Amino acid sequence: MNRWQNWAGTASADPQRVHTPRSAAEIAEVVTGVAAHGRRVRAWGSGHSFTPIAVADSDAIDLRGWTGIAAADAGTHHVTVRSGTTIRRLNAELDGLGLALSNLGDIDAQTIAGAVSTGTHGTGARLGGLATQIVQLELVLADGSVVTCSADREPDLFAAARVGLGALGVITHVTLQCEPAFALAAQERPEPLEQVLEGFDTFAAENDHFEFYWFPYGKNALVKRNNRLPAGEVKRPLSRARQFFDYDIMENLAFGALCRIGRAMPRLVRPLGRFASSVLSAREYSDTSHRVFVTQRGVRFVESEYAVPRESVHEVLRELRALVPRLETPVAFPVEVRVAAADDIWLSTACGRDSAYIAIHQFTGMPYREYFAGFESIVAAVGGRPHWGKMHTLDAAVLRERHPHFDDFVKVAHRCDPAGVFRNSYVDRVLGPLQSCQ
Numbered sequence: 001m002n003r004w005q006n007w008a009g010t011a012s013a014d015p016q017r018v019h020t021p022r023s024a025a026e027i028a029e030v031v032t033g034v035a036a037h038g039r040r041v042r043a044w045g046s047g048h049s050f051t052p053i054a055v056a057d058s059d060a061i062d063l064r065g066w067t068g069i070a071a072a073d074a075g076t077h078h079v080t081v082r083s084g085t086t087i088r089r090l091n092a093e094l095d096g097l098g099l100a101l102s103n104l105g106d107i108d109a110q111t112i113a114g115a116v117s118t119g120t121h122g123t124g125a126r127l128g129g130l131a132t133q134i135v136q137l138e139l140v141l142a143d144g145s146v147v148t149c150s151a152d153r154e155p156d157l158f159a160a161a162r163v164g165l166g167a168l169g170v171i172t173h174v175t176l177q178c179e180p181a182f183a184l185a186a187q188e189r190p191e192p193l194e195q196v197l198e199g200f201d202t203f204a205a206e207n208d209h210f211e212f213y214w215f216p217y218g219k220n221a222l223v224k225r226n227n228r229l230p231a232g233e234v235k236r237p238l239s240r241a242r243q244f245f246d247y248d249i250m251e252n253l254a255f256g257a258l259c260r261i262g263r264a265m266p267r268l269v270r271p272l273g274r275f276a277s278s279v280l281s282a283r284e285y286s287d288t289s290h291r292v293f294v295t296q297r298g299v300r301f302v303e304s305e306y307a308v309p310r311e312s313v314h315e316v317l318r319e320l321r322a323l324v325p326r327l328e329t330p331v332a333f334p335v336e337v338r339v340a341a342a343d344d345i346w347l348s349t350a351c352g353r354d355s356a357y358i359a360i361h362q363f364t365g366m367p368y369r370e371y372f373a374g375f376e377s378i379v380a381a382v383g384g385r386p387h388w389g390k391m392h393t394l395d396a397a398v399l400r401e402r403h404p405h406f407d408d409f410v411k412v413a414h415r416c417d418p419a420g421v422f423r424n425s426y427v428d429r430v431l432g433p434l435q436s437c438q
Helices: 024-036 087-097 112-118 155-161 193-198 200-206 240-264 266-278 289-293 310-326 369-380 396-402 406-416 425-431
Strands: 017-019 041-044 059-062 069-072 078-082 134-140 146-149 170-177 183-192 209-214 220-228 283-288 301-309 335-340 355-363
Touching (some): 024 041, 078 134, 087 112, 155 406, 183 193, 193 200, 200 310, 301 369, 355 369, 396 406
Parallel strands (some): 017 059
Antiparallel strands (some): 069 078, 134 146, 183 220, 183 283, 335 355
C-alpha cells in the first residue's frame, strides 16, 4: 500500500507505483516509462498544499532522494538546487555559503519545486513571490527530454514553468538569484484593528515586509514588521527560553488547546477569540533573515487564500468582517493579510498587478465550507485569484477570466505534454479537460 496524505488531511491517494529517482536521468527514465504505458504521473514534495494538486492516481515520483545544492556561482550569487530539496534545508545550505533568498514565506517544509509550482510567496510591497527569484529551470518533459529554460532560452516555457502546477513536466533543478546573507529586525505587536486598516497602505510602503493577523471577534490584530538590519549592526535574537515560551508554549500548545476547546464546544469560540486577541504580546528582535521569515506551525488547519488587487483590500476585509458574525460555525483561526509586487509570470497570482493576499483558516475538524464559500463570493467581486496550493472551487472557465495569460499557459502545457502524462483531476479542473486544450 502506497498511501499518501497531505499535511492538512484534505487530500489523499493510493498510487499503484511510487518511484524514487536519485538523478535527473532516473527522473527522465521514469517519465518515459509511464508515458509509454499510457499512465499518468505526479511529483510528490512535502504534501503541504491543501488542494489535491499532488494526488497521483497511478504513478508518483517521490523526490526526497533528489536533494541539495548542485552548484553555486560566487560572482552572480546564482544557486542551483535539486528539486526535492526542502526550503528548510536550502536555507541551511545557503547559510553555509553566506547567502540568502531575498524573500520567503512563513513555512519552510515545502520542497523548492512544490513551492514554486504552486506560487508560494512571502510579503513585501516591493518584492515578488519565490518564483520571481528564479533565473533558470530544468524540466523533464513528457517525451523524456530534458529542457532548460530562462528569460533568454525558451522564454515562453520559462514564463509558464515558474508557476507551472506540475502540468508542464517534472522540475529537476531550480536556479535561484540569491544575495549575500542579511539579518532582519523584527517588530511584532498587537495593535487595534481599525488603526491597522487605516494605516495599511502606509505600513506596507514603509516596511520591507509587512503583514498582520486579524483575530475574529477581537479588537486587536497582530502586526509584523520586518526590516533589514543595517550592515555591521549586531543581531539580537530571541533567547532560547523566549523562543520556547512564545512559539512552543503560546503559539502552539496554548493556542492549540484553545482551538480544541472551541471545536468541542463551539459556543466558546467567540469568547476564546476575544481572549486570544486581548493577550497578544509584543516582541522585538533581530536575526538571520530566514529565522525571522519562518514560523513553526504545530497546530493543523485548513486554508483558503486569494490574491486581490491591492487597492481592493479594504473592500474585501470590510465584507469579510461582516460575514464572520453571520456564520453558523464560528471561526477559530486568524485571518492573515500580506502584500506583494506585480510580476510577469503567467499563472502567478500577482501577474500584472500589485496584490494583497488574504488567507482564511479554520482549525482542523471544524466545519469550514460555509466560511470558505462566503469568502470566495467576496473576492470574486474584485477578480480574486486563488493560491494554487490552497483550497478553492474555481475551474478553468472562471480562472481564464482572472488570469490574462491563461490561454498562453495552456498552449505551452499542451506542447510540453500533449497526452496529459502530468495531469490529474485537479489539473483537469483548473486548466480544463485535455481535449479542450488541443
